[in-house]
Amino acid sequence: MKNNHQQFIAVIIFLFCFTPFSALATPHGIVTIFHAGSLTVPMVAMEKAFEAKYPEVDIQREPSGSSKAARKISDLGKPCDIMAAADYKVIDKLLRPDFTDNNIRFASNRMVLCYTDQSRYADIISEKNWVAILQKPDVVWGHSAPDLDPCGYRTLMVLQLAEKYYQQPDLYQKTIANRPVRNVRPKAVELISLLQTGNMDYAWEYRSVAVQHNLQFVEMPDQINLGNYKFDADYAQATVEVSGKKPGTTMTMQGKSITYGITLLKDAPNREAATAFLAFMLDSSGGLKILEEMGQPPFVPARVATAEMRAVLPLPLQPLVTVQQ
Amino acid sequence: MITIDNLHIQLGGFNLRDINLQIAENDFFMLMGPSGAGKTIILEAIAGLVPVKSGRITVAGQDITHLPPEKRGISIVYQDYALFPHLTVANNIRYGLQFQKIEKSEGDKRLDQLLGLLNLQHLANRSPETLSGGEQQRVAMARALIVNPQVLLLDEPLSALDPRLREEFRVLLKQIHQQTEATILMVTHDFAEALALGQRGAIINMGKIEQSGTMEDLFQRPQSTMVAGFVGMKNLFSVSLQGETARIKGLQVQLGHRDSEGQGFIAIRPEDIVLSSGQLQSSMRNCFKGRVEQVISQGFYYEVHVNVDGVSFCALVTKGALLEMELQEGKEIYLFFKSTAIHTF
């Protein structure tokens, strides 16, 4: 009798121990994501789809320039679960190894010159004459701040590459000379409202963003648009100095085909739900599909640089990435 | 001098209609009525400070209805004096001079004259906030007079003063009227005051002119119950007129003259009613016996209400008379009044 009694109690306790755990198994709570401005539209769609699947989870996103997003984590210590950058290098340079041990490359993009049909010279602009038009004194054109937003320094890279490609030695100087500092905004996405209200004629953005906002745009040749990894050697010729980790310091960004990176941070307050989100996002029928639909070509599957990096990822994510330099 | 034709003013809650007035030159005209009747509004309309819906105002032959206030030459003195708090007394008074085309010496002369007339010399450099009510009043008067206005409008100038000052001021106003030969239009709700100062006047009630004419007319011959009540005719009765008599309920009153037939009113001033303990040998046609209902002290005199066959009369007696006749509630008393004291309308 005594044994049965003891066994009975042990089973009850055993079961009791398991129940709370099984309840925890469903993701719930807040997931904080800092992401690049250019990812806003696809992120909103992913958020909706994920929250439909897991109603207990509340995704809270903060879009900004990627560099700024990184500094929110590194300098300001703002709590964050996931960070997605328009340039994966930003994660490597500003967040690894102190704040994260992983960096997943998941999509690409390319630079285009956006405009509306109200822009000056909209009726004649093309791949052939965009340089001349941007240099016209009555044309208002802009880009985002290189210190805060990869789209900003990428614009400068495109212009450097264009100089070599079109063989116009003063192209960079002359074009930038026609872009006073008031036409520079912290976030590239701000430029869109300037275009739409007629305060600006031309702005540099990612192709995906132009598509998502129904803007007209001029396609650039692959040699200069930072969109084709085959031209990485050409892209590497462009360099831009941007502010470094500390004020007064700088770091050099080198041209490379646009690669978006995403990371799960070490101090993520809601690791479990964040992992579930990443599992959804990096799924080829989930987030990656949404990206594709929104005009942003994804890497299927997503990539990490080394096998060690893959090994430190949470288990559910490991099958979703491959190792590729 | 001033003619007001069919004036119609609508302002805020006030609606004044069919205002017709005639004020002669150098008149001291009284505008009277209960509070809220619209008297100040009429003053302000004459001064051009409130908009006029329809009608006409003529001053000295000139139609000023649409003239802005600064061109009218009409000064106004408000009940609260409205002195400019940021200017000294002297500068308050002098204010209007800068808009007149006169020499500085002339202006200084006028200032001195008024300071003297109104006894303000010692206050010239004071700030208005330090003055007493009476002093402020005098400054306001001086300020209004220095520009030699053709018309002077006074809005209840005496009501904020204590009785002693009021007396002083009445004298002052009379003086000013005589010396400046201005046409003065004064608003008051106190009929006694109006009677003391004014020559002619009008009584306004609820936005309409009830009656206008000489002060005596208003005093002795009110044309309506409202006016009668206002001028202090306390014995107002609704009567049926029958030739030479008037019937107040069961009482018959001798009128002494033929009047119309039908319904009407009679009014008798309380001062004209004589009370006596016994029958009096007199020529007074009306004699009644009644009972004292109520004795109300009015300070130096007493109001005695006497009931005669259900009709209540009000008489005034001195304290001496009260004691002599031993007047108190319930006492039987005789009531007399002349038929000439009766006013019918």
Added chain:
Amino acid sequence: MRYKDFFFWGTFACAVTVIAFITLPLLQMLSAPSLEVLLETIVDKDVFNSILLSLSAATLAALISFIFGTPLAYLLSRREFRGKRLVEGIIDLPIIIPHPVIGIAILSITGRNYWFGQFLTDLGIRIMGSVTGIVTVMVFVAIPFYIKAAKEGFDAISPRLENVSRSLGASMFSTFFRITFPLAWRSMLAGLIMACARAISEFGAIVIVAYHPMIAPVMIYERFESYGLKYSQPVAVWLIAVCLVLFLLLRILTTRQKKNV
């Protein structure tokens, strides 16, 4: 109150809480940077220019509010008219509308795609990214404060004073300058100070219309976002210090006058 009852202590506690709520964060901020850092910051040309820009643009905005707001405040004080409530409601709108919305609205109507913006462009007036744009936004957010204060000042002056002035021969214009203004100037000045303060502290609306040229709040924000608290605090300290000194001076000047009268 002789005895200290619950009412007294309750009131006292609330007062202390509110004062602490306001001063604690400011005290922390003011004491955080070292003197060395503060000196470094103010000699930085960009910082100096941003604070200068903030002050001068706000002063200009206050002046514009004064010129255009005074007649309106006077009208609201003296006249009744149909739709007056609506007008008063409209004047309150800039206070209620969220600041970014203000910036977006102004950007939209001054862009070339809108007839008004096209008109401005033809005249050569540029709003986006210009001092003109900054002052425009500042006037938008500051003018309600001026109008309210000026109106209250006019309300406190009995219309009878103005009536007497006119009866004595002064035109409406003369009356305003000789009677109304001398009696109301203190309220008008208080209104200007409020408007100026409001203009200096505006951020959300201006940052949308003009990121450059940089007013001080935008500079503080950018430094904060780029490098964090340590780098932006000194600028904030300088801005607060300069504003505090200016406004205290003005307050002292006006209250001293009050006591004299």
